[in-house]
Amino acid sequence: MKILKTVLLEVLGFFLLCVCGSVLGGFLFMLYGASTSYVVGGHLNVFLPETFLDGILICFPPIMLFVPMFRMLTLVRHESKNKLYGIITIAVLSLATWIFCVPICGKAIAVSNALEDKKPSELTPGYFRKMNGKMYYFNSITGNYFNALRFENDYSKRNEQDRTVELVKNRYFNFKRDAYGFSDSLVGDYLKPPTVVSKFFLGLVAMEKKTFEAASSGFLNWFRFSTIMLALLASCALISASVWRLVSTFWILLSTSLTIVLNYLYTDSFFDDLLKGFSSRGVFFEFVQLNFQVLMNFLIVIALVLSGILCMIFNNNHLSEIGDFDGDDL
C-alpha cells in the first residue's frame, strides 16, 4: 500500500510539475509575445490563445529537462522510506514523456507558426525612435510609408554645433522586428533582457531546435539524444549525498547544470574539433565519434552513481561513529 501511495504521489507530482510548468511557461511566452507585438501608444492584445498554446509547446521540452531535478529535490526533503520506488516512478515517467511526448511537441510546433518570423506591428507616429543608428521623429506613418524628421544622435559628435537634420517625406521603410523580436524599438529598449538571462534562454532555444532535429531524424538518433534524460535522472544517486539536505540539493543542482551544459556544448559543435580526426583512426574511434553523446551521458551516469555510493558509504560510517542518530536523512 505504501509503495502504491509513493508511486501515485510521484505520478501526481510529476504531472502537476509538467502541466503547471508548461502553463506558466506558456503564459509568460504569451506576455512576451504580446510585448513584442506592442507598439507604444497602441493597443495591447494580451490574451491570445494561439500564442498561449504555442508557448506551452515551446516550453514543454526545456521544462522536461528540469523536471527530474525538481522531483529529486522533493525526494531529498521527504523522509519517505520508499525513495527507490519514487526514483523508479520518476525515471519511467521522465523517460517515457521525453521519448514520446517531446517529438509530438516538435511536430505540433512545426505545424503551428510559433517559431516563424512574424510580421511587425504597424508603428505609431508622434514618438522619437532610433532606427539604423539614426533618430527619427515620426510625424505620420501609413503602412510602410512615413513622414519624419531624421537627425543624427552620435554622442562622439557632441561638440559640433548643429545636427544633420533631414526632413523625410513619404519614404518607404521595411519595418522589422529587432534582435529580440520587438516590433517597436522603444519597447525593445525597455525590455531587452540582461545578457546572462538572454544567453540562458538563447541556449535553451538552440538546444530545443537540436532536440526537435534529433527527434525527427530517425529512432536511433533520437535514442542517442535521449540519453541526456538518463544522465539527468542519474542525479538521483545524490539525494542522500549529505546529512545536510541543502548540500544534497547543491550536488543535484550542480550535476543537472553540468549535464545540460555538456549536452548543450555537444549540440553546439563544441567537441567537433576534438572529434574531427576520429573517423580516420579506426572502427573504435569512428564508433566513439558517432556515439559521443551517448558515451558522454553514460560516463556522467557512472560518475554520479559512483559518487552517490561513495557518499552513502562515507555518511553511514560517519553516522555510526556519531552513534545514536536515527538517520532520517539517509
Add this chain to the structure above:
Amino acid sequence: MKKIISAFLCYAIFASIIAFCVGFFNFEVAPVPQSMEIIYKFSNGLIALFRTIPSICFTGFLLGCSIAFGDPATKTEHRFSPELGKVLKKLLFMAIAVTLVISLCSLVFLPYEEAKQQSRRNVPFILNDYTSLTLKYMRNKEPETALRYVDRALAIDPKNENLLELKREAELKRKEQEIDELREKSISYAETNLNEAKKLPDLFDESKMTVKDMIAKSREHLEANDFFAAHYFAVNATRLCKADDLGEASYLAEKAWEELQKVQMEGDTDGMIFFRKKLAGYNALINGNFVEAYYVFYGLSQEDARKERDPDVIRYLDLSQKRLLDSYFFIDETEDLSTFENVNNLYFTLPHAQGGGYDIILIRGVTEIEGSGGLVRYLRGLQIYSFDTSNNLLYTVKTPYAKMVAVKVSDLSDNDRRIYASDPSTKMIPEIKLCSLSRSHDDEKRLPEYDFLKNENPRESDKPTKFFWPIPYQNFTMIEHSFAGQLHLNPFLTRKLSDKAPDYGFSREGFSFAMMNKIFYPFMTLVFLIFISIIAWNYRLAAHAIFKFKWVFILPLFNLIFYFVKLAVEYIIRIMNFVFIAMAGVDLAILAGLAFYAILLGAMILTFLARKGD
C-alpha cells in the same frame, strides 16, 4: 533568531569583503589621475558590492535559516503550529530589514556610485580642459580667470605638480597686473576729482515706487538741476499714473525735457559733446531702444575715467543693461561652457501653446549654471522645427546658443499665464532668449536664423527673439535628467510626467515602467526572502547535526544561482509590469501590482506556516 542573524552576518560580511576586493583589485587600469586612484578603486569595490549584495543577502538568509530551523522543527509537529507562527514573526522582521538594505543598495547607492564613477572617468578630460583654459587665459593676459580655472583643476587633483606650477605662474602674473593697475589708477585718480570718484550715484529702481514717489523724485531732481533723472521719473510716472496725476507728471516731463534741450544748445565744447552723446543714449533708452542705449553709455564709460564715473553714465548704463538683459544675453556668458555640459544631444517635442501644431526641439548641449539653483541654463546648438496640425513644416530656427531662465508663473501677465501655464499646478516655465550680443562691440551679434520655407516675407512678429515654452520647468529638468540616465527618484513627479510624456515625444509607458520597477523592487525582494526561508525550512540542518566547515564551499554556487535567478525573476517581473501598464494604464497597473504582491506574499506566508517539523 540569533542563529539566523549570526550566520547571516558571518556570510554577508565575508562575501561582501570578497565582492568588494574583487571590485577593488580588478585588472582595470584606473583612468584617473594618480591622486584619485584609490578613490576610484574603492568605488569600483563598492559598485561590485552593491551589485552582488542581493544575492549575498539571499545566500546568507538561506544559510542562516537553514541552520537555525533545526531547533524549531523539533517542536513543530503539525502544520500551522503556533511555534511556527512565532518563528515567522521574527523572520518577517528580519526579512523586512534585509529588504531595506537590498533596496537601498540597489535603488539608491548603486546608481549614485555608478554616476559618481562615470564622472570620475571624465576627470582626465575635464583636467585637460581646465589646463587648456588656464593656458589660454594666461596668454590673453587674464591671470584672474586663469587662476579660477587652475583652482578648479587643483580641487580635483590637488597634488598635480604641473597644475601647482601653473598656479604659481598665474599668481605671479596677477600680482604684476595688480601693480600695473594700481599705477594706472593712481594716475587716473590724479586726473579725476577724488571726491567725485569715490561717490557712486544712487542707481534707479522704480519697480517698487508708486506714481506719487516718482513725481516727488522727479521734482526733487528738477530742483537739483538733474534734468535726466527728473525727466526719467516723470516719464515713467506718466506711463503708469491715472488721470489725477497725469497733469503734474506731464508738466514735470515737459519741463525737464525743455531744460535738457536748452543745455544741448550751448556751444561745442568737449562737455557739450559728452552731454549730447548722453542725451542720444538717454533718448534711445526712453524710446525703448535698449541695445542702442547700452552701447552709447558703454562707449562713454570706456572713453575716460571721468566719463566712467559720471553719475548719468553709471545710472543709464545700468538701466539700459538691465532692460537689454530682459531680451538678450551677452556672448561672453557662454564662453567655455561647452566643456562643462550636463547633458548632450537632447531632443523632445512641445505642442504649440496656441493654434495646434508642435515643435521638435533639438539641443546639442545643456549647461546648468552653478549657483543659479538650476534656474538658469544655456542651450547650445538649439534647433527648432515647427510643424502645423497637418504635419507640414512651418519654419525652422537655429541659434548657436540660447539662454533659458525659469520664470515664475505669478510674474507672467494674465494673458501669458492663460496661454503658457494653463495648469494651475505649474509654478515656473522656461523663458528662452535666442539673441546674444557682445558686451563691448555693437557689431558682434549672434542672432537666430529663421527659415520660413515657402513664406518669403514673414512678419517681424513671426520671428521672436525670446519666448516662453509651454512646459513646466520641472518637467524640462526631469527630461534632462532622464537623458543623463538619472530618472527622478520621486515617484509622484515621475507619475505626473508620464501623463505628459506623449506631448514631449516620449512614451507614457517608458516613464511609468521605470517608476513601477522601482516601486515594486522591495516587494519582490521581500517575497523572494520568504520563499528562501521556505526552501531553508525544507532543506534545514537537523537540530543535532554539527555544521561542518567543508559545507561552506557550497555557498558560492548558491550565491551564483541566486544572482542568476534574481536577474531572471526581475526580468519576468519587468515584462509583467510593462504588460500591465500597456494594458491598464499606470494607476491600475500599480493597484494590480500591489494586489499581485499581496497575494504572493500571503501565499508565501501560508506555505511557510504549512511547514511541519521532523
